[in-house]
Amino acid sequence: MPGNSNSAPGRTAAQVGRATFGGLAAVGFGASLLWDSACWLVMGRRRGQSVRIQPIFAEMMEIGIRALPIVTMLSVTIGIMLAIQGIYQLSRFGAESQVVIGVAFGMTREFAPLITGILVAGRSGSALAARLGTMTINQEIDALQVMGVNSIRFLVVPSLVAMLVILPALVIWADVISLLGAGLFISAELGMSLGTYIDQTLALLSYEDVFNGLQKSAIFAVLITVIGIADGASVEGGAEGVGRVTTNAVVHGITAIVLVDMIFAFATTRG
Numbered sequence: 001m002p003g004n005s006n007s008a009p010g011r012t013a014a015q016v017g018r019a020t021f022g023g024l025a026a027v028g029f030g031a032s033l034l035w036d037s038a039c040w041l042v043m044g045r046r047r048g049q050s051v052r053i054q055p056i057f058a059e060m061m062e063i064g065i066r067a068l069p070i071v072t073m074l075s076v077t078i079g080i081m082l083a084i085q086g087i088y089q090l091s092r093f094g095a096e097s098q099v100v101i102g103v104a105f106g107m108t109r110e111f112a113p114l115i116t117g118i119l120v121a122g123r124s125g126s127a128l129a130a131r132l133g134t135m136t137i138n139q140e141i142d143a144l145q146v147m148g149v150n151s152i153r154f155l156v157v158p159s160l161v162a163m164l165v166i167l168p169a170l171v172i173w174a175d176v177i178s179l180l181g182a183g184l185f186i187s188a189e190l191g192m193s194l195g196t197y198i199d200q201t202l203a204l205l206s207y208e209d210v211f212n213g214l215q216k217s218a219i220f221a222v223l224i225t226v227i228g229i230a231d232g233a234s235v236e237g238g239a240e241g242v243g244r245v246t247t248n249a250v251v252h253g254i255t256a257i258v259l260v261d262m263i264f265a266f267a268t269t270r271g
Helices: 007-043 053-063 065-093 096-137 140-146 151-190 194-204 207-233 239-268
Strands: none
Touching: 007 151, 007 207, 053 065, 053 096, 053 151, 065 096, 065 151, 096 140, 096 151, 096 194, 096 207, 096 239, 140 151, 151 194, 151 207, 207 239
8 A cells, every 4th residue: 555655764754854853952952051061161150150170170180180091002002003004004115214204193183182082082971971861860950950059060061171171181192102102113113213203203293283183172072071961961761771871972972073073184184
């Protein structure tokens, strides 16, 4: 029958429509969170609920300091891997010494901010979603509202400010440590002194190259925080719901980071 033949496409279209509207609603909610956070950060003192420094430092410790070991290990590993592949490929043309160019630009403009953003999204973005999801289920958010405490000022702003400060700092650390790791391998493999490698790297890199990675890290910081909070606030059910929103925060955060990184790379390499 004609109705039956159109039922499957109809259901598919309905699912696509619901997913599209759900995605648009999530984007709108994230934009609202970002705007309200900025308002509380600027106007909080006038409203009698200023943003406290202690929670910001606590978030910075959790997001940044405790992430240093894994960021360090992976940054050194990626730097050495990039050097290995660069030397292997360039050896076909007898241009192994030019590997410094690829390592310097690749790490500062691309790999350091991308890898650091993905690590923080998996580690801290998921923690934000799990914490907010648990608080929502336990009705702690409602309790804050009853007490007259704005939940955005209390929960979102400290995490956002801490992320905006600490993620670029982690990227700078990743730049330094990855370039150092690559330099040690290049020195051992090509017989180039570490001082010569450092001089070549500093001569190649400009302020724009480093700033490019820092710009991306600031955008990643906003994305990780807003996505983690938005996913956590959408929790439904009990412990299973918390697990689901935690997974969603990781998937959505990493997907957003990779897509934004691609768009940013395309925009900054034109002209």
